Amino acid sequence: MYESIRDFLSLARSLKTAAKHLMTSDDVIYILSHIDADGITCASILAQLLYLIGKPFVLKFVNRLNMEFLKKFDSEIEPREVMFCDLGSGQLDLISNYLSKARRVFILDHHVPIHNYSKIHDEAPFKVIHVNPRFYGYNGGSEISSSSLSYLLSRVFAGKIKDVINFTKYAVIGALGDNQDVGEKRSLIGLNSLIVNEAKQNEIIEEKIDLLILGRKSKPLYQALAETYNPILPGITGSLEGALKFINNIGLGAGRLDMDSITLDDLNEKQKAILLEKLIERVSLSFGGKISVEEIKNMLIGYVYLLKNEDKPMLADAREFSTLLNACGKLGQPQVGVALIISEKDKFYDQSISLYKRYKYSISEGIKKSRESLKDHGRIKVIDGESWLDENLTSTVASIMSQNLLNGDILVVFSQKINNHVKISLRKLRGSGINNLRELLIRVLDELKCGEGGGHEDAAGAYIPVEKKDEFIKLLKKIMPMVV
Numbered sequence: 001m002y003e004s005i006r007d008f009l010s011l012a013r014s015l016k017t018a019a020k021h022l023m024t025s026d027d028v029i030y031i032l033s034h035i036d037a038d039g040i041t042c043a044s045i046l047a048q049l050l051y052l053i054g055k056p057f058v059l060k061f062v063n064r065l066n067m068e069f070l071k072k073f074d075s076e077i078e079p080r081e082v083m084f085c086d087l088g089s090g091q092l093d094l095i096s097n098y099l100s101k102a103r104r105v106f107i108l109d110h111h112v113p114i115h116n117y118s119k120i121h122d123e124a125p126f127k128v129i130h131v132n133p134r135f136y137g138y139n140g141g142s143e144i145s146s147s148s149l150s151y152l153l154s155r156v157f158a159g160k161i162k163d164v165i166n167f168t169k170y171a172v173i174g175a176l177g178d179n180q181d182v183g184e185k186r187s188l189i190g191l192n193s194l195i196v197n198e199a200k201q202n203e204i205i206e207e208k209i210d211l212l213i214l215g216r217k218s219k220p221l222y223q224a225l226a227e228t229y230n231p232i233l234p235g236i237t238g239s240l241e242g243a244l245k246f247i248n249n250i251g252l253g254a255g256r257l258d259m260d261s262i263t264l265d266d267l268n269e270k271q272k273a274i275l276l277e278k279l280i281e282r283v284s285l286s287f288g289g290k291i292s293v294e295e296i297k298n299m300l301i302g303y304v305y306l307l308k309n310e311d312k313p314m315l316a317d318a319r320e321f322s323t324l325l326n327a328c329g330k331l332g333q334p335q336v337g338v339a340l341i342i343s344e345k346d347k348f349y350d351q352s353i354s355l356y357k358r359y360k361y362s363i364s365e366g367i368k369k370s371r372e373s374l375k376d377h378g379r380i381k382v383i384d385g386e387s388w389l390d391e392n393l394t395s396t397v398a399s400i401m402s403q404n405l406l407n408g409d410i411l412v413v414f415s416q417k418i419n420n421h422v423k424i425s426l427r428k429l430r431g432s433g434i435n436n437l438r439e440l441l442i443r444v445l446d447e448l449k450c451g452e453g454g455g456h457e458d459a460a461g462a463y464i465p466v467e468k469k470d471e472f473i474k475l476l477k478k479i480m481p482m483v484v
């Protein structure tokens with residue numbers, strides 16, 4: 001699976017160095033993390049770790065780690081020890097320029113680092129402890145997330161594995177939140193899969209192959225189907241009525257008076273097989289025979305990761321949990337997600353569900369408008385959400401839309417403008433010829449001579465001035481054939 005065991009040893013060594021530095025820290029450590037599910041789980045694991053080892057910390061979340069944020073953070077707080085999680089590798093130049101009082105900076109990230117990071121390590125006015133699995137040959141886009149990385153760091157500290165074994169579930173939730181379930185039948189791969197194994201051995205997580213519909217216990221089946229976007233189910237997605245009708249038509253509602261009482265979990269294997277078969281028929285309609293039955297089947301069933309001994313229905317399925325965390329973070333309440341993980345699950349569960357409902361609604365509106373406004377530029381598909389797409393929902397909408405598009409190389413989604421800038425989310429499309437989306441993006445931004453961006457091979461994002469949108473697409477068209 002890996003080039004050599006040396007790669008793993010080098011990563012382990014880098015984690016040990018970080019651990020040593022953490023132990024000698026005597027200042028408050030400011031944890032700065034990203035607002036998505038991976039960022040929230042990563043920060044929660046680190047917060048619990050620092051608590052375990054008795055180090056004072058403050059947890060902060062940030063959506064965009066840019067110059068404005070860093071300047072303000074530096075002047076208001078004057079932090080001496082800062083730990084960046086799920087961000088930082090791509091902004092190391094800014095960090096070293098604007099944290100004037102810092103003595104030590106930790107970065108735990110799996111994004112692609114800026115090209116001259118080692119020079120900055122040497123020249124930064126503070127000690128940089130930078131842990132990124134990409135330095136050791138791992139694919140940070142698909143086989144390890146920040147949450148998994150923070151679990152591995154915790155493992156270095158653990159006297160007994162049982163002290164930190166519970167963190168495995170949050171590692172898995174974060175990895176799923178970052179769509180790293182790219183193995184066979186939507187399984188986690190690489191280092192993530194090693195963590196899954198450890199969680200299974202310790203009865204934290206159970207995995208099985210099942211329908212991938214979210215809400216297996218937490219909502220009526222018809223509602224769960226109506227809220228399914230991956231893939232979009234024609235006539236069902238976005239329509240409670242359509243979903244009810246579908247269930248009745250395929251005979252699963254027969255004899256039931258109360259459709260609100262049937263969940264996916266209530267179906268027996270035979271009923272699930274009928275549901276799967278009929279869903280495949282439905283989905284193949286929308287793809288007009290251009291995708292094989294096997295491929296559609298693989299979109300609908302796969303590995304499901306279930307948290308054992310979890311009494312809250314929405315927290316029992318790791319994918320659903322990660323959606324809940326994304327909802328909290330993207331609606332500006334990441335601390336609610338942290339509370340679900342760290343301490344007051346009972347107190348914050350209901351609040352997280354109302355955030356989830358709002359989030360689901362916004363996403364479904366976003367998808368509806370995206371489908372109406374999709375523009376076909378040949379190999380590039382563009383959705384311009386300038387008048388309706390919230391910056392924080394752009395990446396989710398882009399991910400969903402990219403799963404449901406048949407041809408082309410890249411999907412480009414623009415958000416509403418914020419301070420005369422727009423957020424861009426880029427996604428590779430099915431069968432795309434592009435190798436590295438982030439590299440392509442950086443080249444476009446270089447030629448555009450403005451904007452900031454970063455990301456992974458399959459998904460990347462940027463901010464550019466609003467008036468540069470057309471030029472961005474033009475440059476993308478020009479440069480794309482050169483990097484394929």
Ligand SMILES: [Mn+2]
Nearest residue numbers: 038086146178
């Ligand atoms: Mn991440």
